[in-house]
Amino acid sequence: MARSIWDRIRGRGEQPTLQPAVTQRIRPARGPRAEYDGATIGRRAAGWRRTRLDANGELTPAVAAALRGIARDLVRNNPFAARGAATIANNLVGTGITFQVYRNGVIDDHLNAIARRHLDTSACDTGGRHDLYGLQLQAARTIVESGAVVMRRRWRRVSDRLPLPFQLQVVEPDYIDPSKHGPLASTPGVNGGFLINGVQFNPIGAREGYWLYNGHPGAGRADALGSTFVKAADVAHVFRADRPEMEHGATWFAPVVLRMKDFGDFEDAQLTRQKLASAFVGVVTGEDVDGVIPGIATDEGDGTEREPLDYIEPGTFQYARPGEQVEFSSPPGVEGYADYTKVSLRAIAAGLGVPYEALTGDLSNVNFSSGRMGWLEYQRSLAAWQWSMFIPQFCGAVGDWLIEALETVGEDINGVTVKWTPPGREMINPAEEIKATRDAIRSGQDTPSAAARRRGEDPDTFFAELASDLQRFDKLGLILDCDPRRVTAVGNPAEPATTTPKEG
Known part of the structure; x- marks a missing residue:
């Protein structure tokens, strides 16, 4: 054991000398102060969880499964969660993101008709229940609730008599086998690549395929236990990647699950509090010491003889015995309930990325300007989700499979592409917005094609239909106010167009 300084001094025959005590403040050892306060x-900052894990390290299979289970419980039992998932899916897909088949920039009516006979009917669904647009809506709800959706291409035989020999199977992300994880074995001269929670990659990081369960792992069937490798060309894994190199999606309810749980508990507590307070009506007091208290056993008997508890019903006049007095309880108030509810629901709406009014249906404090600003911001979010996630990942896969199926049945696919058009948005003020669109087109700041796309229409189809209608008007000799060739904007007959001869 190490000797103290006093023992060492005495061992040398010296007398210790006492020095005046000097107070010294010892500062804890730490690095230089961070220039950003949040990094200090x-x-x-003691409660912050700081991690250097990548997106896949944070969203482990256990974490993803727990979040999915909580989100599904919320959607099943919480009205605001159910409304949040519905409003995102309804606005993201709506009645469907439609398509047109083009060849060299022009609509190919023949291929378009074949594709519509297949995708616009339930023939494209492995379950035989939905057309393409019903599958889109189902996929959008699954993405919001479960964080991702898996769509698998199923090739079919000619004997199945489908317009095109493939079908679409939409399943939940639970089908991906997370136990397939880690580096793959290498063969001589070939690097084996790696696996990330059921997704297989080649050595350069491109997706090779997915390990999918044969059935939903929560179904409890024996055939659901094993997993099979499916090539990436036959699978569309659709999710919102919030971080680079993110290979699985998290439920969109992740930022608000605790808030929604706390808000639900608060509502239950308030309701229970009011029920208990309302059930306790009053107390009867009197001077009769030996009187029988209703509902309480007396000393005599076996305790089974009980007088019924008193109660109050509408229109009752009750007479008390001499000396008795009734004191009614005062139920607690609900002050602050409405304010807390609004604050909580606004935070939940912000976490989901939807307007408060769309989540709750509460339009009491909305005017035209605030409603328009909130709707425009929501439209930007929807457009970002559509064009950066759903259309490239879901619709793009369907378009590629459609072209391959057309080639399989012997169609020429040279120069064939598929274009997608999201559903149009209802105008907030049609009278003003239509006039503004017209002025923008006339001044060269907009085009009729762009305006048609914003309405959710394909420009080529719209112009072809418009030309057909105008030809029909001419054939029948009709002159309507909607025909700008014949009637001006103020209702006067339009002057016939004159052709100036070219100078020789």
Whole structure:
């Protein structure tokens, strides 16, 4: 054991000399102060969970499964969660993101008709229940609730008599086998690549395929236990990647699950509090010491003889015995309930990325300007989700499979592409917005094709239909106010167009 300084001094025959005590403040050892306050380590930041894990390290299979289970419970039992999932899916897909088959930039009516006979009917669904647009809506709800959706291409035989020999199977992300994880074995001269929670990659990081269960792992069937490798060309894994190199999606309810749980508990507590307070009506007091208290056993008997508890019903006049007095309880108030509810629901709406009014249906404090601003911001979010996630990942896969199926049945696919058009948005103020669109087109700041796309229509189809209608008007000799060739904007007959001869 190490000797103290006093023992060492005495061992040398010296007398210890006492020095005046000097107070010295010892500062804790730490690094230089961070230039960003959020990076400083101290009491205020002691609760922060700082991690250097990548997106896949944070969203482990166990975490993803727990979040999915909580989100599904919320959607089943919480009205605001159910409304949040519905409003995102309804606005993201709506009645469907439609398509047109083009060849060299022009609609190919023949291929378009074949594709519509297949995708616009339930023939494209392995379950035989939905057309393409019903599958889109189902996929959008699954993405919001479960964080991702898996769509698998199923090739079919000619004997199945389908317009095209393939069908679409939409399943939940639970089908991906997370136990397939880690590096793959290498063969001589070939690097084996790696696996990330059921997704297989080649050595350069491109997706090779997915390990999918034969059935839903929560079904409890024996055939659901094993997993099979499916090539990436036959699978569309659709999710919102919030971070680079993110290979699985998290439920969109992740930022608000605790808030929704706390808000639900608060509502239950308030309701229980009011029920208990309302059930306890009053107390009867009197001077009769030996009187029988209703509902309480007396000393005599076996305790089974009980007088019924008193109660109050509408229109009752009750007479008390001499000396008795009734004191009614005062139920607690609900002050602050409405304010807390609005604050909580606004936070939940912000976490989901939807307007408060769309989540709750509460339009009491909305005017035209605030409603328009909230709707425009929501439209930007929807457009980002459509064009950066759903159309490239879901619709793009369907388009590629459609072209391959057309080639399989012997169709020429040279120069064939598929274009997608999201559903149009209802105008907030049609009278003003239509006039603004017209002025923008006339001044060269907009085009009729772009305006048609914003309405959710394909420009080529719209113009072809318009030309057909105008030809029909001419054939029948009809002159309508909607025909700008014949009638001006103020209702006067339009002057016939004159052709100026070219100078020789």
